[in-house]
Amino acid sequence: MEFGFTEEQEKLRKELHDFYATELPEDVSGVPALSRELQDFWMDLQRKAGKKGYLAPGWPKEWGGLGLGHIEVGIANEVEGYWGIAWPDGIGLHIVGPGLHLFGTEEQKKRFLPEISSGEKIWYECFTEPEAGTDEANQQTRAVKKGDKWVINGQKIYITGGYKPDWLYVEARTADTIPKHRGLTLFCVKADTPGVTVTALPCMGGYRANIFYFDNVEVGDDAIVGQINQGFYHVMATFEFERSNTGIAARAKRELQELIDFCRNTKRNGKPLIKDPMVRRALAKMAIDIEVLRLAAWRTAWRFGERKRLGPLDFDLTGFFSRLNAYTHPNLKMDILGAYGQLPMGSKYAKLDGAIERGWQVTRSYHYAGTMEAIKIVLAGRVLGLPRIPAKLHTTIMQALQEKEKQA
Ligand SMILES: Cc1cc2nc3c(=O)[nH]c(=O)nc-3n(C[C@H](O)[C@H](O)[C@H](O)COP(=O)(O)OP(=O)(O)OC[C@H]3O[C@@H](n4cnc5c(N)ncnc54)[C@H](O)[C@@H]3O)c2cc1C
Structure with missing residues (x-):
């Protein structure tokens, strides 16, 4: 496996970074589009990125992409992750578009793909x-x-x-x-x-x-x-695109770096937070977890590029690590911030603009495209070859749970 990137690939990374650094004000980067004003901003940026082919870099040029390979798409995702970009039409770009590429008619491709890659529709x-x-x-x-x-x-x-x-x-x-x-x-x-x-x-x-x-x-x-x-099978095939994102690790890495800087510059009991062994341990754990996720995501991108036959190990492993981090890291961050960790965005005394508190809330329901348990079942059965729970035992468990619910 080649861990480095070519000169051309680094050039692409720089081009994308330069574009977002120019277009994305620092105080908007990574901020969710919760207001009308921010929504208009993200919609405008989506159209601008679409004009340059950045929204769907892996799609053929005839459908508004740049015709780039999987490693380049991984780089584009990393840059988007770094800048905290969540495109208004993430579904069109990552679910519908790939679905139409694989299963759509020529008519449907002509009608929908250019509209999606140009960022015009949601x-x-x-x-x-x-x-x-x-x-x-x-x-x-x-x-x-x-x-x-x-x-x-x-x-x-x-x-x-x-x-x-x-x-x-x-x-x-x-x-x-x-x-x-x-x-x-x-x-x-x-x-x-x-x-x-x-x-x-x-x-x-x-x-x-x-x-x-x-x-x-x-x-x-x-x-x-x-x-x-055949819709179920088509969806399963396109979900695989949803799970191969290198951007999640890039975003997590940037947020961790911001927290590390905060710990360097903030004193508790007269000492910088970064000197506290508990804080150091938590930061180190998160750094290791993120690196594992980053490597797993790049492994998937690389295997895509090599045209290997991909399976649940590629998609569900990154899904597993990203969910695991999403559940556990906000707690560690909350602990580091102490009582300040509970202050929301906009609060006068909130640290890091309340991002830790918001991150904690969002990740409590972090199971779009499959919960942690669902992913574990897939990994256990299809990767480790473990047997499924026999249907009869499953029914007995479900009945017992329902009975307990009725009694409660
Ligand atoms: C942030 C977010 C965005 C979403 N966006 C969309 C969207 O745009 N479009 C869309 O269609 N859906 C969307 N969803 C829905 C998402 O796909 C479902 O929430 C998810 O599939 C789980 O279904 P559920 O919420 O009904 O939970 P349930 O399936 O009812 O599960 C409840 C709990 O039981 C566990 N469980 C269920 N079955 C088993 C089993 N066999 N063994 C062990 N444990 C089990 C689950 O892991 C979970 O903890 C979104 C969800 C979230 C949280």
Whole structure:
């Protein structure tokens, strides 16, 4: 494995850093788009980056990308992570776009990919339902063919996004099959189609999720992505793109560096925090964890580049480490800051602009694209070859839990 980067690759890194250093004011970098003003700012920046091909550097030039390889895409992700960028259309870029590349018709590619890579549109991913989260195959939202239309009815929950979406990427049941995951299909639904309504679902940490309702929403055959009843497999294939991000480690590294600087410059009981052995131990642990995540992410990017056959070890291992860090690091950071750690962004006495408190809140619900337990099950079964819990025992456990819940 080659751990270094070529001259060309370093040139790309510099070009991207220069672009964001010019376009992104220091006090906006990494700040979530919680206000209208910030949303407009991020939307503008998304369009500017799109014009340069930076949003989708790995896509072919004909679809608005730069036609770059996986290592270069890893570099672009690292730079975005460093600058704390969360594109308004992350779903279009990382879920819908790859899905259309793999399974879309030529018509769909022509229609949607340039709009996504130029940063003009916003997509939301509508998969999760009240009874279908980890058990994604249990989706009950239905699409029924009537004449030349598909009629969609149902409800989707925890759909991330504080912007106004243009398109919804909806998974719906099109057949009652056993197993359940063989009866799901993917649809592109215009967000303002009659029958689509939305309710805001404010979440911890200030970000917004949504509940979408579909009430006799009509779409044509041209809305279907890939094959009918193959939606679950198509989603699994595109989720793999969502999990190969090198940017998470880059962001974590920058935030840790800011905390280290803070510890160097802040005294407690007359001594710089950095001299405290407990603080040093916590900082060292986080640095090691982040390095492990960084290397795992680069291993995946490298294997992509080598056209190796990728599997759960590549995607779920980075997912596992990023979630593990997300759960454990905010606690360590809170401990370092002491009582100041609980002060939110905007508070007069908050340290590091309240980022530690907000990070703690956000990461309590950090399980988009699969919870830690779900990832552990995949790693245990598909990587370590451990047996699944027998169905009968699983049912017994679930019944016992439900019984306990009733009694409580
Ligand atoms: C920040 C965030 C953003 C999201 N964005 C989107 C989005 O844009 N679009 C979208 O469609 N969805 C989105 N989701 C939903 C997300 O995909 C689901 O929350 C996730 O799949 C888990 O489903 P659930 O919340 O229903 O939890 P459940 O599936 O009900 O799980 C509850 C708990 O039980 C555990 N559990 C479940 N099954 C098992 C099992 N078999 N063995 C052991 N433990 C188990 C889980 O790990 C979890 O701890 C988002 C969620 C979050 C938190």
